[in-house]
Amino acid sequence: MRIVAKFGSSPPASGPESQRHSSSIRRKITILGTRIDSLQSLLSKLPGKQPLTEKEMNRRKETLSNLRSKVNQMASKLNMSNFANRDRLLGPEIKAADAMSRTTGLDNYGIVGLQRQIMKEQDDGLEKLEETVISTKHIALAVNEELDLHTRLIDNLDQHVDVTDSRLQV
Known part of the structure; x- marks a missing residue:
């Protein structure tokens, strides 16, 4: 039996379910930030409506400040994990000096072998990139369908408003 001690200690999940969870977390962090903004706005209006001691x-301002800080930390942690995902997908950036040091001491056959290995790594990276692009395409198609539905609903509402307006004019 394995117990995960900290958030992020387990191996990262991949696939559509992971993307849904990540999107849901982003949305909830955004909602939380918006609600904290609302609380700060209400707090600034509060002294006029209800007298509070200084x-x-x-204490309330400090609590809101702490909440804002924690929300920013969560958002930054989520963004940092996106960079880690990018590195996992594309691989870490290789500097020219590193590439040159890989070829030192190799004869022609060794360089050809290294070139084949690099091409294989690039092919693997391209396959992962293709999966990501296909996933993005499916998401874009779903968004497009949703937009088409909303456009039809708005057009339908517009027609109903026009009919109601003409009835009111009569």
């Missing part, structure tokens, strides 16, 4: 006002 100590209580400072």
Whole structure:
């Protein structure tokens, strides 16, 4: 039995389910940030409506500040994991000096073998990139379908408004 001690200790999941979870987390972090903004706005209007002691006002401001900090940390952690996913997908960036050092001491056959190995790595990377592009395509098609539905609904609503307007004119 394995117990995961910390968030992010388990191996990263991949695929559509992982993308849904990641999207859901982003959305919830955004909603949380918006709600904190609303609370800060309400807090600034509060002294006029309900008198608070300065100590209580400072405590509430500090609590909101701490919440904002935690939301920013979560958002940055999520963005950092995206960079890690990019590196996992595309591989770490290889500098020209590193590429040159790989060829030192190799004869012609060794260089050809190294070239084949690099081409194989690039092919693997391209296959992963293709999977990502196909996944993005499916997401774009789903968004397009959703937009078409919304456009039809808005057109239908527009027609109903026109009919109602003409009835009101009569």
